[in-house]
Amino acid sequence: MTSYLIRRIGFILITLVLASIIIFSVTQFLPGDVAGIILGQFATETAIANLREELGLNQPLHIQYLSWAGGFIQGDWGNSLTSRMPIRPIVMERLGNSAMLAGMALLIYVPLGIILGVIAALKRDKLPDQLISGVSMAFVGLPEFVSGLLLITFLAIGLEWFPANSSISPDSTFREAFPYLVLPAITVSLTGLGYIARMTRSGTIDVLRTDYVRAADLKGLPAWQVLIKHVLRNSLLPTVTVVAMGIGWLLGGLIVTEAVYGYPGLGRLIVFSIQRQDLPMIQACSMIVVAVYSISNLIADILYGLLNPRIRVGE
Amino acid sequence: MLKKTLALMLVLFLAAFVITACGPTDSVVDDEESEALSPKHGGVLRSAYYAPTNMDPAFFGTVADDWLGKQWGDFLVYVDEQNMPDPGRSIAESWEADEEAKVWSFNLRQGVLFHDGKEMTSADVKFTFDRLRDPDVGAATVGLYSNILDITTPDDYTVVFELADSNPDFLFDLFDYHAVISDADNDNFATNWNGTGPFMIASYSPEDRIVFERNPNYWMTDAEGLPLPYLDGIEIIFLSDSSAQIEALRGGQIDYLIYLPTEFIPMLEAESDIVVLQAPSNTSYVLRMRSDEGPASDVRVRQALKLGTDRSAILDGAVDGLGTTGRDTPIGPAYGDFYLDVPEPARDVEAAKALLAEAGYGDGLDIIITTQESSPVPAIATIWKEQMADIGVNVEIQLVPSDLYYGADNMWLEVPFGITDWGARPSPQPYLDLAYVSDAQWNESHWSDPELDELAALAAKEMDRNERIRLYHEIQEIFMERGPIIIPFFINNLWGASADLQGMEPTSILGTAMDLRPVYFER
Numbered sequence: 001m002t003s004y005l006i007r008r009i010g011f012i013l014i015t016l017v018l019a020s021i022i023i024f025s026v027t028q029f030l031p032g033d034v035a036g037i038i039l040g041q042f043a044t045e046t047a048i049a050n051l052r053e054e055l056g057l058n059q060p061l062h063i064q065y066l067s068w069a070g071g072f073i074q075g076d077w078g079n080s081l082t083s084r085m086p087i088r089p090i091v092m093e094r095l096g097n098s099a100m101l102a103g104m105a106l107l108i109y110v111p112l113g114i115i116l117g118v119i120a121a122l123k124r125d126k127l128p129d130q131l132i133s134g135v136s137m138a139f140v141g142l143p144e145f146v147s148g149l150l151l152i153t154f155l156a157i158g159l160e161w162f163p164a165n166s167s168i169s170p171d172s173t174f175r176e177a178f179p180y181l182v183l184p185a186i187t188v189s190l191t192g193l194g195y196i197a198r199m200t201r202s203g204t205i206d207v208l209r210t211d212y213v214r215a216a217d218l219k220g221l222p223a224w225q226v227l228i229k230h231v232l233r234n235s236l237l238p239t240v241t242v243v244a245m246g247i248g249w250l251l252g253g254l255i256v257t258e259a260v261y262g263y264p265g266l267g268r269l270i271v272f273s274i275q276r277q278d279l280p281m282i283q284a285c286s287m288i289v290v291a292v293y294s295i296s297n298l299i300a301d302i303l304y305g306l307l308n309p310r311i312r313v314g315e
Numbered sequence: 316m317l318k319k320t321l322a323l324m325l326v327l328f329l330a331a332f333v334i335t336a337c338g339p340t341d342s343v344v345d346d347e348e349s350e351a352l353s354p355k356h357g358g359v360l361r362s363a364y365y366a367p368t369n370m371d372p373a374f375f376g377t378v379a380d381d382w383l384g385k386q387w388g389d390f391l392v393y394v395d396e397q398n399m400p401d402p403g404r405s406i407a408e409s410w411e412a413d414e415e416a417k418v419w420s421f422n423l424r425q426g427v428l429f430h431d432g433k434e435m436t437s438a439d440v441k442f443t444f445d446r447l448r449d450p451d452v453g454a455a456t457v458g459l460y461s462n463i464l465d466i467t468t469p470d471d472y473t474v475v476f477e478l479a480d481s482n483p484d485f486l487f488d489l490f491d492y493h494a495v496i497s498d499a500d501n502d503n504f505a506t507n508w509n510g511t512g513p514f515m516i517a518s519y520s521p522e523d524r525i526v527f528e529r530n531p532n533y534w535m536t537d538a539e540g541l542p543l544p545y546l547d548g549i550e551i552i553f554l555s556d557s558s559a560q561i562e563a564l565r566g567g568q569i570d571y572l573i574y575l576p577t578e579f580i581p582m583l584e585a586e587s588d589i590v591v592l593q594a595p596s597n598t599s600y601v602l603r604m605r606s607d608e609g610p611a612s613d614v615r616v617r618q619a620l621k622l623g624t625d626r627s628a629i630l631d632g633a634v635d636g637l638g639t640t641g642r643d644t645p646i647g648p649a650y651g652d653f654y655l656d657v658p659e660p661a662r663d664v665e666a667a668k669a670l671l672a673e674a675g676y677g678d679g680l681d682i683i684i685t686t687q688e689s690s691p692v693p694a695i696a697t698i699w700k701e702q703m704a705d706i707g708v709n710v711e712i713q714l715v716p717s718d719l720y721y722g723a724d725n726m727w728l729e730v731p732f733g734i735t736d737w738g739a740r741p742s743p744q745p746y747l748d749l750a751y752v753s754d755a756q757w758n759e760s761h762w763s764d765p766e767l768d769e770l771a772a773l774a775a776k777e778m779d780r781n782e783r784i785r786l787y788h789e790i791q792e793i794f795m796e797r798g799p800i801i802i803p804f805f806i807n808n809l810w811g812a813s814a815d816l817q818g819m820e821p822t823s824i825l826g827t828a829m830d831l832r833p834v835y836f837e838r
Contacts, residue, residue: 039374039453047453082368083521084505090521149558156566164566165363165559167552170520262363262554262563264523271555272522276368 008301012294019290020072020283024065027279033057037277038081068280072287078280080273087284091269093170095251095288098265100174101188101258102250104181109189110196110243114236117200118227121235124205132197140194148187148260155183166261184261188254192246199242203235210234237308244300248293353541355835359548360816361569363560366522366553371504372495373447373454379553381492382573382827386527386549387430388495388510391421391440391474392486394741396594396822396830398650400486404535404830406440406496406511407474416481416778423472428532429498430508430515437468442499444476456493458756481776483783487741492827513544513832524552535832545818545835564589564811570836571816573826575809576690577634588814593807594821595639597647597739600695600806602684602732606799607761609731610682614797615674621801622667623706624699626659629803633694637809641802644794645737645746649805649823652784653743655791667706680708685730687717692734695803728759735759739808739824743787747771751798760799767793 035051036043052058056067071078077087116136120129139147156164166180207213208231216226251266258268266285273281351357367379372388375381393404402409407421427435446452448460465477478485488494498509508516513535514527527549535543552569554560561579563569565586575583575591583589604611604620611617626640639648640659648654671680686696693714700710713730720726720733727735737746749755752771753763767790774786794800808826812819818833 038369043374043455044450044453044457046450050451050453080521082366083370083519085521149562152562152566157562160566163568165552165554165563165568167363167524167554167563170523259554259556260559262552262556262559264520268555269522272366272553275555276366 005302008298012291012298015294016287016291020069020287021065023283023286023290024068027282028061030277030279034081034277034279068283072284077284080281081278082276082281087281091266091281091284091288094264094266094269097168097177097263098251098254098267100177101181101184101254101263101265102247104178104185105188105192105250106243106246108185109192112189113193113196114200114239116193117197117239118204118232120197120201121204121208129201133201136194136197139190142190144187144191144256145260147190148183148257151183151187152260166263168264170264180261180263184254184257184263187257187260188250195242195246196239199239200235203238204231207231207235233307237304240303240307241300244296244303247296247299248289251289251292353539353545354838355537355545355818356541357545357547358836359550360546360571360831360834361550361552362571362573363552363554363563363569364573365555367525370506370508370519372493372497373452373456373504375493376455378574378825378827381825383525383551384492384495384510385512385827386514386831387508387512387516388497389427389512390490390494391443391496392489394487394490394824394828396820396824398741398823400490404832406435410486412485414778416483416485416776417478418475419478419485420473420475423474424534425472427511427534429511430530431498432532433498433500433509435496435498435511436471437474438471439499440474440496441466441468443494443497446497447493454493456491459488459491481778483776483778484742484744490741492825514546514549517548522553524550526550533832537833544832546831549831561811564813567813570813572811573829575811577637577806577809578690580635580637580809583811590812590814590816592810592812592819592821593637594823595647595649596805596808596823596825597645597649598806598808599641599645599647599737599802599804600692601645601735601737602695602699602801602803603735603760604799604801605731605761607763610674610676610680611731611799613674615670616676616680617797617799619667619670619674619706620703620708621660622663622670623702623708624801624803625662625702626803628702629695629698632698633691634804634806638804638806640804642791642795643798643801644791645751645800645802646743646787646791647802647805649739650743650787653787655788657795660795662702664705671707676707678707681711682708682732683711683713683730684732684734685713685715685720685726686734687720687736688714689717689736691806692736695734699803728757733759741824744771744775747790748775762799764793764797 033048034057035048035055039047039051056064068078075088077091079085080087080090116132120132123129152164155161162183163180166184168177168180213226213230216230254265255267255271257263258265259271266288270282270285273285364382365377365379367383368377369375369380370383372384375384389406391406393401395401395404406424406427408424410419410421412419423437423440429435444460444463444466447454447456448463450457462478462480462482463476464479467475469475476485482488496511497504501507501509513530513533515530517526517528519525529544529547533543537543554563557576560572561583564572567588580591583591604617606612606617621643630636630638630640641647642657642660646654671677684696686692696712700712703710715726727733740746748771750757750759751762752768770786770790774783774790777783777786808821808823810819810821810826810829815837816834817837818835819829822828
């Protein structure tokens with residue numbers, strides 16, 4: 001197990017190095033000149049040339065990459081081109097906010113998705129199943145900017161239950177942020193719910209067909225015991241992977257939801273920095289998203305091993 | 316074992332969640348210990364807008380940069396809601412120019428303090444404009460202020476500008492949004508915003524929000540001698556999505572929005588606790604035709620296209636009538652008596668067809684119009700296309716993103732037909748100098764008309780207002796007769812505010828120029 005872990009972490013490091021090279025190269029090809037972006041389109045040539053020199057943009061690319069990557073490892077992520085402020089505290093703060101939103105969303109859609117999936121499997125092809133499958137898949141297809149605006153219109157502006165805008169202050173604790181998290185979390189959950197319910201349903205149906213479940217049934221175990229002891233433990237395996245992979249999506253991919261609610265998470269930061277061509281900020285955010293994806297992938301594999309002895313990695 | 320641990324963890328987790336969620340939320344406690352100065356004083360104005368791109372005044376580039384600068388900064392000359400210089404709201408108490416409008420001297424207000432407590436003097440004013448015109452600093456204003464020969468400071472409260480050429484509009488140039496009076500001792504303009512403005516930056520969280528607090532030492536007072544501003548502060552959340560901004564206003568989470576997109580106006584006007592404020596502006600969407608090559612180089616074609624255009628229909632269809640129709644000249648009704656007030660040109664399909672036939676396009680004409688993807692430009696293009704079909708002109712709409720239209724290849728200066736948005740300026744002269752005289756930097760229609768060049772040059776130096784009015788009227792007649800542009804309408808400046816916000820005076824300059832110093836909450 002330990003050697004497996006070391007190997008996996010090694011792979012993650014290689015992934016990160018490769019990703020950093022790709023991210024750095026791709027950002028070099030974005031249109032526009034960094035110095036020109038900082039000074040605006042009407043600045044003079046002299047001013048732009050001076051700034052290029054100051055920023056080291058006249059050095060060869062590989063030198064620029066090494067100094068960027070070296071700084072990144074040592075915790076110096078550079079300064080934002082637009083606000084001129086150090087990047088790391090900004091990114092870490094937004095990552096924290098995204099984690100709060102992700103946690104809230106997971107707490108809503110994972111349990112709900114599993115429950116709905118199990119019900120659908122037990123009532124297979126009957127009305128509850130058709131209702132659950134149909135409605136949850138419809139929500140998967142509904143874009144977040146539609147569901148978000150609908151929720152705002154009804155729950156925030158109509159009923160005034162929740163705030164319409166979720167731009168929480170930078171130093172909010174989870175408790176302070178809670179009312180602002182509800183609507184964005186529901187919006188995200190509407191998308192995530194369908195996948196979980198679907199996965200759980202098909203997993204559960206497969207397991208319900210197995211001989212050992214029939215045996216448990218026949219030996220007279222109460223239905224709920226069969227379900228929890230024998231069915232769920234096996235049927236939830238694929239769901240675990242979906243949930244863990246979802247963490248990466250929740251931490252970096254909530255671009256639309258965060259924009260609709262003005263929630264200061266990583267996704268909104270990425271949108272802002274792309275709009276402004278704030279290259280160091282784009283690079284830092286991308287690296288964080290890659291890291292989160294790699295780590296949640298690893299967690300998914302480890303959990304899978306814990307739950308399913310058959311694929312557990314030998315010593 | 317595993318099962319039990321998992322179950323226990325789940326229970327603990329849920330319990331913790333429920334406890335934290337249901338506990339009393341520590342709302343921000345208002346420690347209003349200090350006695351309010353008057354019923355008008357107090358309250359924090361909450362707003363939302365796009366995030367700024369550059370906070371150094373010399374490199375302000377976006378509307379957001381401009382807007383924030385107007386809160387923490389002051390201007391040597393403040394231009395009021397009717398496009399007139401207002402010494403009562405300026406850093407300069409009074410000013411005078413010589414007869415030729417070449418030497419301008421300004422008497423500065425005494426006792427104006429920067430946010431850090433330093434007194435502002437003539438040295439700071441000189442420094443501000445020297446920095447803005449220094450080619451080594453490279454600000455966007457180098458061209459605007461290239462006419463300044465020298466700035467001298469006879470004493471601490473007097474500044475004298477010496478110009479190379481006469482410039483009757485010099486006061487307006489001093490209200491350029493970059494010209495925030497800066498501290499001469501500042502060593503980092505990108506991160507140190509030491510201004511003399513009514514509000515001070517308390518915290519700036521990039522890409523998230525900016526919080527201003529009231530400047531307790533601000534020099535301006537209201538009619539009763541009470542200190543301005545009334546507001547305790549301003550909090551601006553950065554939202555890059557206009558529907559999110561609107562929802563925040565409808566949901567009561569913000570009190571004030573600038574530059575409302577026209578499509579949301581009917582919805583907002585239906586809300587009882589929101590007011591929509593508007594003022595006519597000189598912001599327009601200029602449908603410009605290249606007059607040096609292609610079909611529109613023939614003046615008959617330009618006249619035909621103008622005759623075939625129904626301006627009111629475009630105004631109603633594209634922006635719900637929230638503006639005034641144009642007369643195909645860049646000088647709009649917001650300029651008062653400079654504007655030549657003639658009736659809206661009537662649409663005449665037959666006359667247009669006849670002119671086209673005369674120009675050799677009796678069998679029809681195909682043109683391509685390059686259209687930015689930002690609202691309301693595509694709507695304008697679509698309605699115009701339908702109108703042109705009636706006179707036998709087949710218009711193909713080529714949609715491009717705005718950043719490509721104005722991008723490195725300067726598409727907007729090259730395409731045969733395009734729609735360019737021109738922001739409001741406090742005087743008409745810049746439009747002529749920037750876009751319509753033969754050697755103009757942004758002569759997007761490639762127009763060259765010796766008579767216009769001559770009149771524009773005269774108007775630029777004319778100190779006598781009546782004579783200037785005459786010149787501008789003559790210029791507008793040239794535009795109507797043979798100009799290279801169609802201006803369907805001038806759009807209104809639009810603001811949204813919660814109904815309890817008072818003291819706002821809509822301005823025709825820019826949406827950012829609404830003066831927030833006298834704004835207060837009615838309790």
